[in-house]
Amino acid sequence: MKIDIHTHTKKVKQGDSENRNVDVSKFTEIINKTDVKILAITNHNHFDYEQYTQFKNSVDGTCQIWPGVEFDVIEEGRRAHLITIVSPKNAETFGKKVSEVIGSTSADTFTIGIDDIVDKFEQFDTIFIAHYHSKKPNLTDKDVDKLIGLVSNPKRVLKEASNSISAGIYINHGHNSIHGSDVQNWDNYVSDSKGLPELRLPVESFEQFCLLLDKDDTTIKTVLDKKEKESIQITPFGIAELINLDIYNDINIFFGSKGTGKTDILKALSTYYNGKGFKTEVYESNKNKLEDVFDLKGNLFTIDIEELGIDNCSAELTSIRNATEKSVTSFSAYNRYFSDESKNKIAKTIKVNQLTLLDENSPKRTFGEVKNYLKQINDFKTYVSVNPKLKEIIGVELLSELNGVLNRILEKINSESEKTFIDYKTINFYNKLIQVFVDEVSRKTGQVVKPTKTGFYEYASNRISIEKAVKKVQENIDKTITPQIEEVGDLGEKGKLFCQTNLIIQNGTIAISDYKHIQSNTKVPQKSVASKIETISKHIYSNSLFEKIDELKKVESGETVTSINDLLLFNRHFTLNGNAYTPSNGESSMVLLHNELKKDKEIYLIDEPEKSLGNDYISEVIVPLIKEKARSGKRVIIATHDANIAVRTLPYNSIYRLHNVNQSCFTFVGNPFTNNLKCINGINADLDWKIISMKTLEGGKSAFGERGKIYGNS
Amino acid sequence: MATHNATIERKDNENATLKLAIGSEELSIVLTEDNPNEIKAVFNKLLLQLKNGEIEFNLTDEKEDLHFHICKEYITQLNAELKSTYTELRDNGLLNETE
Numbered sequence: 001m002k003i004d005i006h007t008h009t010k011k012v013k014q015g016d017s018e019n020r021n022v023d024v025s026k027f028t029e030i031i032n033k034t035d036v037k038i039l040a041i042t043n044h045n046h047f048d049y050e051q052y053t054q055f056k057n058s059v060d061g062t063c064q065i066w067p068g069v070e071f072d073v074i075e076e077g078r079r080a081h082l083i084t085i086v087s088p089k090n091a092e093t094f095g096k097k098v099s100e101v102i103g104s105t106s107a108d109t110f111t112i113g114i115d116d117i118v119d120k121f122e123q124f125d126t127i128f129i130a131h132y133h134s135k136k137p138n139l140t141d142k143d144v145d146k147l148i149g150l151v152s153n154p155k156r157v158l159k160e161a162s163n164s165i166s167a168g169i170y171i172n173h174g175h176n177s178i179h180g181s182d183v184q185n186w187d188n189y190v191s192d193s194k195g196l197p198e199l200r201l202p203v204e205s206f207e208q209f210c211l212l213l214d215k216d217d218t219t220i221k222t223v224l225d226k227k228e229k230e231s232i233q234i235t236p237f238g239i240a241e242l243i244n245l246d247i248y249n250d251i252n253i254f255f256g257s258k259g260t261g262k263t264d265i266l267k268a269l270s271t272y273y274n275g276k277g278f279k280t281e282v283y284e285s286n287k288n289k290l291e292d293v294f295d296l297k298g299n300l301f302t303i304d305i306e307e308l309g310i311d312n313c314s315a316e317l318t319s320i321r322n323a324t325e326k327s328v329t330s331f332s333a334y335n336r337y338f339s340d341e342s343k344n345k346i347a348k349t350i351k352v353n354q355l356t357l358l359d360e361n362s363p364k365r366t367f368g369e370v371k372n373y374l375k376q377i378n379d380f381k382t383y384v385s386v387n388p389k390l391k392e393i394i395g396v397e398l399l400s401e402l403n404g405v406l407n408r409i410l411e412k413i414n415s416e417s418e419k420t421f422i423d424y425k426t427i428n429f430y431n432k433l434i435q436v437f438v439d440e441v442s443r444k445t446g447q448v449v450k451p452t453k454t455g456f457y458e459y460a461s462n463r464i465s466i467e468k469a470v471k472k473v474q475e476n477i478d479k480t481i482t483p484q485i486e487e488v489g490d491l492g493e494k495g496k497l498f499c500q501t502n503l504i505i506q507n508g509t510i511a512i513s514d515y516k517h518i519q520s521n522t523k524v525p526q527k528s529v530a531s532k533i534e535t536i537s538k539h540i541y542s543n544s545l546f547e548k549i550d551e552l553k554k555v556e557s558g559e560t561v562t563s564i565n566d567l568l569l570f571n572r573h574f575t576l577n578g579n580a581y582t583p584s585n586g587e588s589s590m591v592l593l594h595n596e597l598k599k600d601k602e603i604y605l606i607d608e609p610e611k612s613l614g615n616d617y618i619s620e621v622i623v624p625l626i627k628e629k630a631r632s633g634k635r636v637i638i639a640t641h642d643a644n645i646a647v648r649t650l651p652y653n654s655i656y657r658l659h660n661v662n663q664s665c666f667t668f669v670g671n672p673f674t675n676n677l678k679c680i681n682g683i684n685a686d687l688d689w690k691i692i693s694m695k696t697l698e699g700g701k702s703a704f705g706e707r708g709k710i711y712g713n714s
Numbered sequence: 715m716a717t718h719n720a721t722i723e724r725k726d727n728e729n730a731t732l733k734l735a736i737g738s739e740e741l742s743i744v745l746t747e748d749n750p751n752e753i754k755a756v757f758n759k760l761l762l763q764l765k766n767g768e769i770e771f772n773l774t775d776e777k778e779d780l781h782f783h784i785c786k787e788y789i790t791q792l793n794a795e796l797k798s799t800y801t802e803l804r805d806n807g808l809l810n811e812t813e
Binding site: 357 | 744748750753759760761762780788792794796798799801802805808
């Protein structure tokens, strides 16, 4: 909420810029684009009541428009400008008076004395704002003193500075000061308005503004009371010291010398709020290190490799380790059989045992596949039928259509399943028959058993299984994992800081010391295991395959690698502009505090946020963030020694902890608007908020120099 | 499917070898000795050959002696098992891509 006490809507004098002319529609459009909620129209020696009314009505509900005139004043031959702003309730009579006083004199030549201005216009409930010092043409201190002497309420006299910095300096020196846009070109107003003074308290009317100028306690209390607050009783120092506090849904500042228990109070507040069901904790600057918060060492880092689209291959690793060689049929078996010519007559007549076994493995596999399809479709059908929400979404009609299609599919698969089952069983029975005959003929006749297979298929099938397993393990080991990148925070001009986690899988050749294993910190043999798997892959079709598998089994502690998850290596580091970066302590503090304030919480409890931070960062980043939280009704409770925070945020609630010479501590509460601090148990006299702030806080004096940007105190 | 030649080499009455010719390579299995490792080495080569395409062997021999009968039966069984293995390699996607 911004205030502009000095604007021009017309080129009145010859020296005025044409760009000061603005019509009602342009004015409305511009004001709606700004945060200006109070604007005084102060043309040179001129007041156009009709235009004022139009402008006022056009932004009614968005921005208050106050009537005024910037008069040319002549005092002891010196020329100066004095702005006179009156209550909108008196706009019409004020307009008539202006016309009467100026008469037919042109705005270019009209001048008036200080005495006359007060005499003619104070009756309209007026605020006088004098061009001062570098704001030319200015009234001298003597002129201002004269003005103050003439008016009935000296607090209605303000000094207009040329900019916020000058205003701050004047305030620091005890002057009531403010500045306005003195608009030269309405086309630039939206951006220029960003530098206007900010109203910390919501001012609802001209009259309320005047009461705030008077530092009227009731008015300030009324305004503050509109803000939601909670009365809290805490005992951070034991039952003997009860502390009753109002905590506003705004900025609440604890300040005071070191050792006055501010942190303890924050912790007690945290306990209180947690007891009420909020989730709060005190953010203590420098307590946590950025590298620990982001767990660079990976102490808490866990990951399931399957979530990254990588099979953990635990079954395959087990099957490789458990693989054994298959025997082949020796030629001596054939030799024995054919040497022992069958003499038994019956045996000679039996031919079944002479038949060759057929391949039953292919039909067995086919049958297995079809059986699996059948199961999958049946499972899907069950899933659809038992899920009421899904039924509701897809509707009865579509569901029935789907069931019809699924039933047709199942029927087809069933019929195929029967066929493949018959194919498989036919061959299976055929082979069994041959084997039975071979065995029985041998048993009954004493004839040597005829070998029914060379053993090639079993031998080959075993190697195929091993190859399949090794291939799958290797394919998954070779997969590239996209680095996980998390934003850490903003380092301002340097850029954004990220935390990057690189993940690679040990393939038997990786020896980068920066990478660590996720699963274990002990020296486990991941590299050897991966290397042995690579070796096995090169010996699948050699006689030495099982020697290589034995080598895998003999790797010391190799059994700890049970899946590819165990082969995962990680390296976590910070990056800035794509390069590895180690943030300084200050940068770490910046980022941690910024992140704390970026969290969406109801209550922020922050202890000494200024630690390790530069003034610029506090002023430009942290203070605006704190204000933003306050605007959105959050409870921001800060213990600080820093005036940038304690003063420039203009807290609704300043809580001061005083440590007196008797080592007793007292709590005072107050705010910048009343400018006083009251002892909560009434033992001590009231204190001056500004004096205490300047004395107690680091950078107190300069902080007051900046307060001209914000209306609210003197 | 490629058909390769299988022959029996007889050195004397005692020693005979089954020769499996695959292109320029010749795989040998001594019929008169029990040497499983020798058979496995041949099987490994057959497996690698199967990855390039289906194969079978045709035994050519002029003598109808014991070795012939043994080899005839052996080749018959081996051909059936080569066929099954080829199917398994194919079903598991382990055939060489050039095939």
